[in-house]
Every structure is written in C-alpha cells, then in structure tokens.
Amino acid sequence: MEAAHEDGGRTARKRRAIIDAARTLFLQHGYAGTSMDDIAALAAVSKQTVYKHFADKQRLFTELITFDIAQVKGSSHPLVTEMPYTEDLERDLRIYARRHLADVMQAPLLQMRRILIGEADRFPELARAWYASGPERGFAIFAGWFEALDRRGLLRVADPMLAAQHFNWLVLSIPLNKAMAYPIKESLLSERELEFYADEAVRVFLAAYGA
Numbered sequence: 001m002e003a004a005h006e007d008g009g010r011t012a013r014k015r016r017a018i019i020d021a022a023r024t025l026f027l028q029h030g031y032a033g034t035s036m037d038d039i040a041a042l043a044a045v046s047k048q049t050v051y052k053h054f055a056d057k058q059r060l061f062t063e064l065i066t067f068d069i070a071q072v073k074g075s076s077h078p079l080v081t082e083m084p085y086t087e088d089l090e091r092d093l094r095i096y097a098r099r100h101l102a103d104v105m106q107a108p109l110l111q112m113r114r115i116l117i118g119e120a121d122r123f124p125e126l127a128r129a130w131y132a133s134g135p136e137r138g139f140a141i142f143a144g145w146f147e148a149l150d151r152r153g154l155l156r157v158a159d160p161m162l163a164a165q166h167f168n169w170l171v172l173s174i175p176l177n178k179a180m181a182y183p184i185k186e187s188l189l190s191e192r193e194l195e196f197y198a199d200e201a202v203r204v205f206l207a208a209y210g211a
Contacts, residue, residue, distance in 0.1 A: 015053050017043040022064050027111040031061060031119050058123075065126045068112065069133045080141055084148035089155075090206060097171045097198035100138075104172055107188060110179045117180075139164045146209070155209045163209055170201035 021042035025034040036057055040047040054060035079086075079096045086092040103109070120127035142164035150157040157163045175197055179187035189197075 014043070014045055014049060018045060018050055018053055018060070019064050019067060022060050023068075026061065026064070026115060027108055031057075031115060031122075036060075061119075062123065062126060065112075065116065065123075065130065069129055083145045084152075086149075086154075089149065090202060093167075093202045093205070094199055097202050098195050101171050101175065101194050101198045102191075105175055105179065105189065105194060107184050110176075110184055110187070114180065135168070138168055142167050153211050156211050157209055166208070167201070167205050170205055171198055 018039060022034070022039045025038050025042060028034075029038075034057070036050050037047060039060070040050045043050070050060075054063065077096060077099055079092055079099075083092055083096065116123075116127055116130050139161060143160040146155055146157045146163045146167075147160040149155040150160070155163075175187070175189055175194065181187075
C-alpha cells in the first residue's frame with residue numbers, strides 16, 4: 001500500500017513537472033515553436049514518459065490551459081465581495097483597479113494571452129473557456145457591483161453590464177493594447193505608471209456614472 005502511494009506521488013510529480021516545463025517553453029517559443037522533445041528535456045523525463053501522460057502536444061496544451069484557468073477562477077480580491085457595501089467608492093474602486101491592472105499586466109499572463117489569441121482557431125474551446133473565466137467573469141462581477149451601487153444611490157447605472165465593460169476597458173485598454181503589439185519587455189510599465197492608468201480610469205468612470 002505504501003509503495004503504491006509512493007508510485008502515485010512520483011507519477012503526480014512527473015506530470016506536474018511536464019506541465020510546468022510545457023508552460024515555460026510555450027511562453028518562450030509559442031505553441032508551434034515547442035516540441036515534445038524540448039518539453040521532455042526541460043522536465044528531465046523521457047519522451048516516452050511525456051507521451052504516457054499526454055497523447056500529443058495538443059492534449060498537453062489543453063491540460064495546461066485548463067489548469068491555469070482553474071487557478072484564475074480560484075483567485076479573488078476581498079473587494080470582489082465587499083465593493084457593493086463600500087463606504088468610500090472612489091477609494092475602493094482605485095484599490096481594485098490598481099490590483100486588477102497589475103494582475104493582468106504580469107509578463108507570463110500577457111504571453112499566455114498572446115498564445116491563446118494566436119491559437120484561437122486551433123483551440124476554439126480553450127479560447128472560449130479562457131474568455132469566460134477571465135473577461136466575462138470580470139464583467140459579471142462588476143455588473144453586480146454597479147447594480148447594487150445604483151440601488152444605494154452611489155452610481156447612476158442604466159445598464160450594469162455596459163458599465164462593467166466600460167470600467168474594465170477604461171482600466172486595461174491603454175496598457176494592454178500596447179502589450180499585445182510590442183515586445184513584452186518594452187510594454188511592461190512601472191508601478192507608478194500602472195497606478196496612474198488605474199486612477200485615471202476610475203476618475204473617468206465616476207465622471208460618467210457617479211451619482
């Protein structure tokens with residue numbers, strides 16, 4: 001029984017090492033530029049071991065993205081649940097906007113976004129799952145905030161979903177669009193720059209929707 005447990009643990013470690021190696025190489029070289037041989041070498045396992053766990057590169061890529069999407073779904077900020085009850089709306093929107101922008105503008109996430117966009121035709125279900133777990137999930141959260149804040153008289157929101165999309169893209173659009181067009185290193189911004197864009201987004205949003 002103990003030997004079986006050890007074998008299971010060793011198998012799980014190898015599987016995780018393969019996924020981690022695949023992530024590193026997909027981010028560095030893209031989907032087309034990464035081979036199963038490269039992944040096996042970086043994971044320090046045999047090519048046969050890689051194929052034992054994953055039938056082909058598409059299956060491995062699918063599992064990697066599915067795993068990362070699950071991690072995103074499991075993470076949140078306290079203000080996600082507290083925003084509808086805020087006692088200082090401008091302050092809390094700024095806090096959240098800064099965190100939201102800083103999270104999205106992490107180099108590995110920017111690289112993964114690029115890969116998913118580039119491979120959307122090859123992996124349409126993955127692209128849709130990523131969009132549902134990221135942007136659409138965010139829109140739904142923000143729409144719930146703004147509907148509640150409208151009821152409290154802190155905002156004037158006729159269409160909560162449209163307001164949610166406005167808020168999201170006011171915060172993200174300038175830095176994120178640059179990051180999608182420029183080399184990642186050239187597009188990364190300082191903390192002060194990110195805070196400026198986040199704060200200005202909140203200012204413009206409240207100018208449009210403030211009660």
